[in-house]
Structure formats: C-alpha cells, structure tokens
Amino acid sequence: MALRLYRVDPFLRRFSARVTALATIDGRPAVALDQTAFYPTSGGQAFDRGALNGIDVVDVIERDDGEIMHILAQPAQFAVGETLDGEIDWPRRFDHMQQHTGQHVLSAAFVRVAGLDTLSVHMGDEACTLDLPTPRLDPALIERVEDAANQAIYDDLPVIAREVTEAELSGIPLRKPPAVSGLIRIVEVQGLDWSACGGTHVASTGQIGMIRVYKAEKRGNETRVYFHCGRRALLDYRQAGAVVAALADGFRVSRRELPEAVERLRAEAHAARKALTEAQEKLAELEATALLQNARAAAGDASPIVIARVFTDRDAAQLKVIAKRLTAEPGVVALLGAPGEKASLCFARSKDAAGDMGKLLRDALATLGAKGGGSADFAQGGGAPASADQVRQAVDRARIGVQGDPSGNTPPIGS
Numbered sequence: 001m002a003l004r005l006y007r008v009d010p011f012l013r014r015f016s017a018r019v020t021a022l023a024t025i026d027g028r029p030a031v032a033l034d035q036t037a038f039y040p041t042s043g044g045q046a047f048d049r050g051a052l053n054g055i056d057v058v059d060v061i062e063r064d065d066g067e068i069m070h071i072l073a074q075p076a077q078f079a080v081g082e083t084l085d086g087e088i089d090w091p092r093r094f095d096h097m098q099q100h101t102g103q104h105v106l107s108a109a110f111v112r113v114a115g116l117d118t119l120s121v122h123m124g125d126e127a128c129t130l131d132l133p134t135p136r137l138d139p140a141l142i143e144r145v146e147d148a149a150n151q152a153i154y155d156d157l158p159v160i161a162r163e164v165t166e167a168e169l170s171g172i173p174l175r176k177p178p179a180v181s182g183l184i185r186i187v188e189v190q191g192l193d194w195s196a197c198g199g200t201h202v203a204s205t206g207q208i209g210m211i212r213v214y215k216a217e218k219r220g221n222e223t224r225v226y227f228h229c230g231r232r233a234l235l236d237y238r239q240a241g242a243v244v245a246a247l248a249d250g251f252r253v254s255r256r257e258l259p260e261a262v263e264r265l266r267a268e269a270h271a272a273r274k275a276l277t278e279a280q281e282k283l284a285e286l287e288a289t290a291l292l293q294n295a296r297a298a299a300g301d302a303s304p305i306v307i308a309r310v311f312t313d314r315d316a317a318q319l320k321v322i323a324k325r326l327t328a329e330p331g332v333v334a335l336l337g338a339p340g341e342k343a344s345l346c347f348a349r350s351k352d353a354a355g356d357m358g359k360l361l362r363d364a365l366a367t368l369g370a371k372g373g374g375s376a377d378f379a380q381g382g383g384a385p386a387s388a389d390q391v392r393q394a395v396d397r398a399r400i401g402v403q404g405d406p407s408g409n410t411p412p413i414g415s
C-alpha cells in the first residue's frame with residue numbers, strides 16, 4: 001500500500017517512488033507506487049494532476065482496498081520495481097488546498113454565527129458548495145458568516161493535522177462525528193475547528209487568502225451556499241470587476257449608479273415597446289379600413305366580400321389585428337398571410353358569413369408544413385419558413401375554397 005506523502009507534507013511537489021503494480025483501468029494505463037504525493041479523489045476533494053517520468057497523470061483513484069492508482073494519459077514502458085520521478089500540478093493542488101481549508105473555516109463560521117451545521121460538501125473545479133439545514137438564509141446573516149470566516153484568515157491561525165486514537169477523540173470538540181474508525185486524522189484550525197479529514201490543507205488560514213460566498217440557493221428544506229476561496233475569489237472578483245467596468249463605461253455612469261441606469265433603460269425599453277405596439281395596431285386598423293373600402297368597391301354585390309392578401313412586413317400579431325378589424329364588419333372573409341422564417345396565416349370571417357376558417361387554415365398550413373388551428377370564425381397558425389410565393393398559393397387555395405372561383409387571384413404582395 002502506498003505511503004501517502006501528501007499527508008506527511010501537503011507542500012511536497014516532487015518525489016521519487018518505486019512502481020509496485022501496473023494495471024489497466026477502464027481501458028487506460030494505471031500505475032501503483034510504494035509512496036505518492038498524488039491525492040486521489042476522496043472526502044469531497046478532487047484528485048491531483050501532474051506527471052510521472054514526464055507522462056501526464058490524468059486521474060488518481062483510490063481503490064476499495066485502499067490502493068492508489070495513477071491513471072496515465074498514454075501507455076508507458078514502466079516496469080515493476082522501477083523508480084519514477086513524480087511531479088504534482090501545483091497550482092491545481094494549491095487551489096484545492098485553499099478551497100478545502102476555506103471550507104472547514106466557512107463551515108465552522110456557519111456553526112458559530114448562524115448555528116447551522118454543514119450537511120454535505122462539494123468541491124468542484126468550477127464551484128464549491130455547502131448544504132445547510134435551512135430553507136432560508138438572510139443575506140445579512142450570510143455577510144456576518146462571511147466576515148467571521150475572513151476574520152479567521154486575518155488571524156492567520158495555524159492548521160494542524162494529526163492522527164488520534166478513538167479513545168483520544170472524546171477530548172476533541174469535533175464539528176461532526178467521524179465516518180471512519182481506528183486511527184483518525186484530525187485537521188485542526190487552531191482554536192476554531194476540529195474535523196476528521198483526510199484532505200490536504202494549507203499551513204495556516206492566512207494562505208486561504210479570502211473566503212467569498214457568492215450565491216445561496218434554496219433546495220427544498222435546505223440551502224446550498226456557493227463559495228470561492230483564495231485565487232478563485234480573486235479571479236472571480238477580477239472578472240466581475242471587468243464586467244461592471246464595461247457596463248459603467250457603456251452607460252457613462254459610475255459603478256454605483258449602474259443599477260439605476262439599468263433600471264432606467266429597462267423602463268425606457270418597456271415604454272418604447274408599448275408605444276410601438278400601439279402604433280402598429282393603429283396602423284393595422286387604418287390598413288384594414290382602406291382594404292375594406294377597396295374590397296367593397298371591387299366586390300359590387302358579391303357576398304361575402306373576400307379579402308385575400310399577403311403582407312411581407314407584418315407579423316402574426318399584426319395579421320390578427322387586421323383580420324379582427326376587417327371581420328368586425330358584416331359579410332367579410334379575411335384570408336391573410338405573411339411569409340418569412342416563421343410564416344404566418346390568419347383566416348377569419350364575420351359572424352354572419354359562411355365557411356369553416358379552422359378547416360381552411362389546416363388545409364392551407366398543410367401545404368406549408370406548418371401548424372395551427374382555431375374555430376369556424378377565426379383561425380391562426382404558421383411557424384415554418386415559407387416564401388412569399390408559397391404563402392400566396394396557400395392563401396389563394398383558401399380563397400378558392402370560399403369563392404369556388406379559380407379565375408380570380410390573390411392580389412400581389414402589399415402592405
């Protein structure tokens with residue numbers, strides 16, 4: 001079984017070790033060593049990367065029997081008994097140490113300030129989280145916890161790991177009862193926290209740099225708290241600062257004035273959208289009135305008056321307004337279409353006119369491969385791409401369905 005050098009010295013970056021076994025795990029070459037500084041995924045902390053004799057170590061697994069297997073990026077001509085040079089990817093490992101010790105400190109702060117035990121921990125490459133037994137966490141309380149955790153960093157408390165027997169455990173104020181028995185490794189943040197933990201930790205809390213809670217999310221009866229420690233917190237602050245600076249620059253306001261500027265823009269956009277919709281509706285009404293006058297003049301005594309029309313610059317909502325306006329008058333059938341990426345058809349009739357608009361529409365849409373439906377007096381649909389010609393043919397088909405007259409044709413595209 002490999003001697004776990006990372007437990008003896010978590011700051012060890014280079015080491016030599018003899019190969020004790022070679023294996024293939026999930027099709028990938030793997031090596032066991034007589035001692036290793038590589039940390040295997042366990043206890044919420046992710047595995048180390050690095051290299052053995054220059055070959056990348058892409059995963060480190062602790063087998064059920066306790067053996068540590070180093071998974072290699074490519075096959076290597078290692079022999080059992082051969083001595084290898086190991087090197088740990090130090091920035092990655094130190095990041096894990098900052099997050100892990102930071103997690104212990106943050107969990108202790110949640111107990112001390114908020115009386116909340118940590119139920120579970122996740123430390124990923126992107127996000128680190130704690131799950132807490134409360135459905136609600138007041139932002140002001142989170143800030144107090146964050147302050148207490150960072151005070152422990154300013155105090156630069158020593159972090160000490162040692163192994164104790166079960167008998168010695170009773171004298172240690174553990175935050176959580178240990179999940180293992182026999183010799184138990186205790187990680188103490190001096191005077192603040194005692195945890196049974198096999199992970200790698202910084203030497204004193206000052207090396208955590210900073211602890212920042214950046215999100216709290218309700219999950220049933222629990223709250224998941226997201227946090228960054230150390231350099232991750234710096235990178236996040238740097239990125240957030242760049243975003244805020246770019247926005248403030250764009251709005252030509254100071255950072256403090258940003259929320260107000262965004263709110264102002266949102267209100268303006270809302271008002272503009274509303275005014276545009278109202279104007280478009282008015283325009284559609286005027287358009288409908290003109291269409292109706294022309295159609296009446298052209299239709300003579302014919303009944304109903306059928307208005308078949310294809311618009312290239314109207315959307316589905318505007319077609320509906322025009323159709324509703326046209327069919328508010330008695331004796332009118334409106335067969336309207338608009339081509340585009342999401343072509344649209346809108347068929348409507350006055351209450352006193354004959355015809356099943358729903359059926360006409362379904363037939364017309366079938367020719368366009370689009371979907372929609374409605375009642376006998378109003379139907380609308382579309383959604384599939386169609387050219388002006390395709391829409392005109394579909395509308396014309398419906399017109400013939402109403403008039404039974406193949407000789408007329410749908411007027412050219414108008415607006």
Ligand SMILES: [Zn+2]
Pocket residue numbers: 043100104195196197198199
């Ligand atoms: Zn731990």
